[in-house]
Amino acid sequence: MTTTEYDVIVIGAGPVGENVADRVMQGGLTAAIVERELVGGECSYWACMPTKALLRSAAALRAARQLPGAREAVTGELDVAAVLSRRDSFASNWKDDGQVSWLESAGIDLFRGQGRISGERTVEVTGGGTVTTLTARHAVVVATGSSALVPDITGLRDARPWTSREAASAKRVPARLVVIGGGVVGAEMATAFTALGSSVTLLARDGVLPLAEPFVGERVIASLRAAGVSVRVGAEAVEVRRNPDATVRVTLAEGGQVEADEVLVAIGRTPNTRDIGLDTVGLEPGDWLAVDEALRVVGAGDWLYAAGDVNRRVLLTHQGKYQARNLGDAIVARAKGEPADTGAWGRHAVTADERAIPQVVFTDPEVASVGLTAAAAEAAGLRTRVVDYDLGRVAGSSLHAEGYQGTARMVVDEDRRVIVGFTLVGPDVAELVHAATIAIVGEVPLDRLWHAVPSFPTVSEVWLRLLETYGR
Numbered sequence: 001m002t003t004t005e006y007d008v009i010v011i012g013a014g015p016v017g018e019n020v021a022d023r024v025m026q027g028g029l030t031a032a033i034v035e036r037e038l039v040g041g042e043c044s045y046w047a048c049m050p051t052k053a054l055l056r057s058a059a060a061l062r063a064a065r066q067l068p069g070a071r072e073a074v075t076g077e078l079d080v081a082a083v084l085s086r087r088d089s090f091a092s093n094w095k096d097d098g099q100v101s102w103l104e105s106a107g108i109d110l111f112r113g114q115g116r117i118s119g120e121r122t123v124e125v126t127g128g129g130t131v132t133t134l135t136a137r138h139a140v141v142v143a144t145g146s147s148a149l150v151p152d153i154t155g156l157r158d159a160r161p162w163t164s165r166e167a168a169s170a171k172r173v174p175a176r177l178v179v180i181g182g183g184v185v186g187a188e189m190a191t192a193f194t195a196l197g198s199s200v201t202l203l204a205r206d207g208v209l210p211l212a213e214p215f216v217g218e219r220v221i222a223s224l225r226a227a228g229v230s231v232r233v234g235a236e237a238v239e240v241r242r243n244p245d246a247t248v249r250v251t252l253a254e255g256g257q258v259e260a261d262e263v264l265v266a267i268g269r270t271p272n273t274r275d276i277g278l279d280t281v282g283l284e285p286g287d288w289l290a291v292d293e294a295l296r297v298v299g300a301g302d303w304l305y306a307a308g309d310v311n312r313r314v315l316l317t318h319q320g321k322y323q324a325r326n327l328g329d330a331i332v333a334r335a336k337g338e339p340a341d342t343g344a345w346g347r348h349a350v351t352a353d354e355r356a357i358p359q360v361v362f363t364d365p366e367v368a369s370v371g372l373t374a375a376a377a378e379a380a381g382l383r384t385r386v387v388d389y390d391l392g393r394v395a396g397s398s399l400h401a402e403g404y405q406g407t408a409r410m411v412v413d414e415d416r417r418v419i420v421g422f423t424l425v426g427p428d429v430a431e432l433v434h435a436a437t438i439a440i441v442g443e444v445p446l447d448r449l450w451h452a453v454p455s456f457p458t459v460s461e462v463w464l465r466l467l468e469t470y471g472r
């Protein structure tokens, strides 16, 4: 057993852990990172990158097919093998050499193995037949992420279901796929696999993208159905069986069964905290890690922090990396004896987690949103006005694609006359949302927004149309 001391120890080398370690190194501290699987985490190998690679080629093909002139040039079908191969390269063929080299270049020491807190400021790493004890002068940061939640549906575990991991890394496309869960993973993977040739059934017990503005689910459901997906809103799986011929049979609460070749479970996430030594600091193994506004783990010492999926604030890579940057800088400030600025919008605060979380869902059509939905703003007690605009009526949209269909909504806080929520659904809206993020974070008054003139003829002209609809 060897013991090594660092300023900061990070458990988990996903996007969040990597960024914490990077920021503290840049601030002049030393850092070690512990990883039990692949450096780069879920996002790089089984989530964001491979799933978007599965979706992108079909989206480009659809876009070309919506344009006279381009449409005629598209003579073949989607090349599934080429899509899977491109996906493989975006997942770096599930090898982490590139990210390991980056850690080396950043001066971060990597310890491979299972990291467990074993007492105050102490982490034990078990891997490769050895146990190494690391001690932290300033902080231990838990960035162990999350895994797919597999619910207690009768027979489900024995049926060897796909989770997002198997879907993201699939080597072949099942002829029939049944998806349980109409959230982000369910909606994106139904979109991907129907385009890749699967006959997909989506069991959306609570609706499709139910937390978004209601018009989002309506448009995505209509489009999935048009693409051939059987979307069963309200359908709940109560039993799953793998048949002797390797097919699966899903029994529904309402009666009836769905037969498929694979079943994908996409009903949310569970934190990777079962075996990280939480009991040694008085916390319950398996729980999400509740944190205060400085991302300190509630109920543990002031040396223990949690960032990214594991603290359940926001389960998105970009927002976890935002936490990582601000937390890393705060740890550096405290190590120098300086106060951390965690007041609203302060240098070390994570205020955007509460006010302006952007998200893009890469369905067809795309969904891009930031801030509050109309319902959430009302529930928060704000006096709001909701303005909708038909994206298809914008000149730039009609140029972008024939028969462009979409909707934009802005939610205005009437007392402050600033935007608190913005949602777009339509082809290629992903890149439009950052303007709304800036408007919300900057709390730009509507009167000033009239001076932010969108270029003609772009889809961004919807900003002007929304302001005109709101009135001056």
Ligand SMILES: Cc1cc2nc3c(=O)[nH]c(=O)nc-3n(C[C@H](O)[C@H](O)[C@H](O)COP(=O)(O)OP(=O)(O)OC[C@H]3O[C@@H](n4cnc5c(N)ncnc54)[C@H](O)[C@@H]3O)c2cc1C
Pocket: 011, 012, 013, 014, 015, 016, 017, 034, 035, 036, 037, 038, 039, 040, 041, 042, 043, 046, 047, 048, 049, 051, 052, 113, 114, 115, 116, 143, 144, 145, 146, 164, 168, 185, 272, 275, 276, 307, 308, 309, 310, 314, 315, 316, 317, 318, 319, 320
């Ligand atoms: C299918 C899918 C698609 C997604 N697409 C997007 C998207 O397009 N955009 C987006 O912003 N977000 C997306 N997400 C969410 C995104 O993947 C997560 O928010 C992000 O990966 C969280 O990063 P993290 O570093 O907190 O955790 P993770 O990426 O889960 O990394 C945690 C790391 O910690 C390691 N680890 C865990 N326990 C230990 C231990 N005890 N010892 C050592 N190492 C340990 C794990 O092996 C892992 O490498 C998607 C999620 C899924 C499931």
Ligand SMILES: NC(=O)c1ccc[n+]([C@@H]2O[C@H](COP(=O)([O-])OP(=O)(O)OC[C@H]3O[C@@H](n4cnc5c(N)ncnc54)[C@H](O)[C@@H]3O)[C@@H](O)[C@H]2O)c1
Pocket: 151, 180, 181, 182, 183, 184, 185, 186, 188, 203, 204, 205, 206, 207, 209, 210, 236, 237, 266, 267, 268, 269, 315, 316, 359, 360, 361, 362
């Ligand atoms: N493009 C992106 O940003 C992106 C893509 C994929 C995943 N993600 C992230 O990954 C996380 C996990 O995604 P997810 O889709 O697994 O979770 P989710 O929370 O987005 O959706 C899960 C869905 O399953 C439903 N559900 C819950 N229990 C159920 C049950 N027993 N039976 C049937 N339905 C049930 C819920 O109502 C919900 O709609 C999300 O929080 C998301 O932020 C992001």
